[in-house]
Amino acid sequence: MYHLLKGLHEHLTRKEEFSVIIIGLDGAGKSTFLEKIKTLYNDVPGLSPDKITPTVGQNTGTIVLPSTILQFWDLGGQRGIRNIWHKYYGDCHAVVYVIDAEDRERLSEGWEVFDGVLANPQILGVPLLLVANKQDSPTSLSVDEIRHDYEDWYQRKMESARRTRYGEPDSGHDTAMRRERIASLDVMGISAIEGTGVRAAVDWLFIRVQNSRRDIKVSTGSS
Numbered sequence: 001m002y003h004l005l006k007g008l009h010e011h012l013t014r015k016e017e018f019s020v021i022i023i024g025l026d027g028a029g030k031s032t033f034l035e036k037i038k039t040l041y042n043d044v045p046g047l048s049p050d051k052i053t054p055t056v057g058q059n060t061g062t063i064v065l066p067s068t069i070l071q072f073w074d075l076g077g078q079r080g081i082r083n084i085w086h087k088y089y090g091d092c093h094a095v096v097y098v099i100d101a102e103d104r105e106r107l108s109e110g111w112e113v114f115d116g117v118l119a120n121p122q123i124l125g126v127p128l129l130l131v132a133n134k135q136d137s138p139t140s141l142s143v144d145e146i147r148h149d150y151e152d153w154y155q156r157k158m159e160s161a162r163r164t165r166y167g168e169p170d171s172g173h174d175t176a177m178r179r180e181r182i183a184s185l186d187v188m189g190i191s192a193i194e195g196t197g198v199r200a201a202v203d204w205l206f207i208r209v210q211n212s213r214r215d216i217k218v219s220t221g222s223s
């Protein structure tokens with residue numbers, strides 16, 4: 001009887017654990033986003049924005065939702081640190097790419113890096129959310145403007161690839177898959193500082209990771 005009840009209890013309290021990586025250029029606001037998530041979902045608040053310094057390596061954070069644990073990995077975005085991102089691709093259940101919607105000067109650089117992320121076969125089937133941060137700033141591009149800016153950038157890239165002697169470096173198959181991904185790309189606007197849109201982004205992740213086909217960890221209430 002004890003074992004039966006214990007099994008039932010474990011079944012009812014079991015939680016699936018999913019890993020979410022947060023990537024994007026340095027200064028995009030990834031750590032501010034993660035700390036705001038901690039503040040909104042945990043008893044212990046995350047760091048206030050004035051305490052956040054550029055990330056060298058990674059920061060982590062965990063939130064508990066109904067039957068689900070989301071483990072976040074906020075990875076440093078500085079040029080020299082970006083080469084560690086790929087080490088996380090194999091095990092993550094979702095990717096959040098944060099773009100600084102206020103920094104027009106670095107949008108192209110942001111798309112260049114984003115394109116490199118999309119090209120990675122390890123995350124081809126993984127839910128990916130593009131987050132346009134800093135919506136509190138009056139000079140920020142809106143979600144629609146960000147989407148158009150990326151599409152324009154992509155068109156320009158494709159045209160210049162067609163003009164080069166060796167043509168488009170990717171195989172046609174690869175390009176078609178990437179185009180499909182771009183067409184169905186979800187873009188959400190947030191202000192990591194003020195917290196607007198942050199819950200909506202977490203809801204998106206919560207729903208999308210449930211359909212993940214990757215291995216998941218399960219923890220029970222008794223462990």
Ligand SMILES: Nc1nc2c(ncn2[C@@H]2O[C@H](COP(=O)(O)OP(=O)(O)OP(=O)(O)O)[C@@H](O)[C@H]2O)c(=O)[nH]1
Pocket residue numbers: 024025026027028029030031032033049052053054055056075076077078133134135136137190191192193194
């Ligand atoms: N106005 C505004 N500023 C923000 C927002 N989010 C972050 N910032 C500012 O942007 C700067 C960079 O924020 P971080 O969170 O450290 O950026 P990061 O993406 O983690 O940067 P790295 O760790 O270097 O990769 C800081 O000055 C933040 O206060 C936002 O929503 N609105």
Ligand SMILES: [Mg+2]
Pocket residue numbers: 030031032053054055074075076077
């Ligand atoms: Mg950071």
